[in-house]
Amino acid sequence: MPGGYMWHARTTETDNSAGTEAGSVATPPHPRAKARWYPAVALTVDILGVGLPTALIMGVERQPYAYLSALVAALCWVAVRALRRRYARRELGESRGSLPVLHDWLILLGVLAVLRAAADLHHPALLCLAALIPAPVLTLTCSKLTWHHLVAARREAQVVTRVLVLGEPTAAGDVAEHLAGRTEHPYVVVGVVAIGDGPVRTGAPVATRLGVLMPEAADGDTTLVLAAARELEADVVLVAAGPRMAGERLRRLSWGLHDAGTELALAPGLVEFAVKRLETTSAAGMALLRVAPPVRSGVQQVLKSVMDRAGAALGLLALSPFFLAIGAAVRLTxxxxVFYKQVRVGQGRTPFVMWKFRTMYLDADARKAELSQANEHDGLMFKMRRDPRVTRVGRLLRRTSLDELPQLINVFLGSMSLVGPRPPLPDEVARYGDVELRRLAVRPGMTGLWQISGRSDLSWDETVELDLHYVDNWSFTSDVDVMARTFRAVVDGRGAY
Structure with a gap:
């Protein structure tokens, strides 16, 4: 699927004005549905993930009704997951996040606690908790494996939803290009219906064009759009936001598409907005999409501060032996x-001193200028995969991210957070534009979306995009999810140098 597009063998128009040739390339056969084993595997893992540990632990501890308890717990887990639509074909494989599984598991604990009290059972609470701990771990593992399988299938143009984009040339082209830029979603653009003249700058073929004004015939637009959808075998007609397809004209088109059994979707033009910030409402019969402002205060911010300070304090106490061992290794080699202190820029452009274990030789800062031509990063950050200034112990510390542990001091003092954007250097901030400066609206973090997504392997634009997504869509639960995924990123070590 080159560039994220699919071309159909029978294309109705070539958009020469855009310099794009709609080649007659036959689309290989592809299944529309997800693999049949998805729901079967998910159900099996959920049943065994609760039933087996509960039966084993309760049986070994000679608790009454051990096997009946295991059966009830397994059925409750499946019921909770089913009621939350986790087995729906539309949902299976679409998420690898840990928060949905955690939410389901907490509901399961509540349900089983009520049943335990109602049945007047006296199983030890800690024993019950131990029996249920494997369930979310196995379910999350299954979810991630399914997600990876689904992403791999979509890279081969399988298990996709064929989309016909409709809109004004510029808007339609932007939507098509944005969808083509990523492969983790199910939407594949098979063609464009442009409203009016003008180049459509996208690799997808232009199937047909609609007039600028609403046609007098009620089915004027519908006939052309449906013909294009059938010709390209599109599953969905996606309307890009614009004044030429709105109001009564859009209403009539929706009637015609729905009567013909074709799905209609609207792209309002919002990019990188988390779904949880969007709310549908209406006024005077007009549908509205409300965008909630980013969370900057309230209970969630209080919870974040408590988690930061408490987590940093516990981390410093628990990791003190590692601090001594790492410090000795740095000092002796x-x-x-032992420590390297560097001025970084924090929330609100406030400078602070960031602590790290020293991983470079003493003349590292002085040699940075002479190595500037060897910078392997495309943005404002300086990164070298084999930086000659890094010591042998330093390479190991960077590979394992152990050099970052002293930043727990910054978190405890309040200049940093456990999760947040990467703390930039003052010379980087001096070259920031308005977009990059928005990264400084929150406290920088020890880990963040940049770390679990590739770290130094990311381009500058990708780093900024991830940080802005975090700044605009932050929530306390998203921090928990990032920390859970950080462990795997640290063990994997990709992008750390």
């Missing part, structure tokens, strides 16, 4: 101090 290269001359200089």
């Amino acid at each position: 290269s001359p200089g101090p």
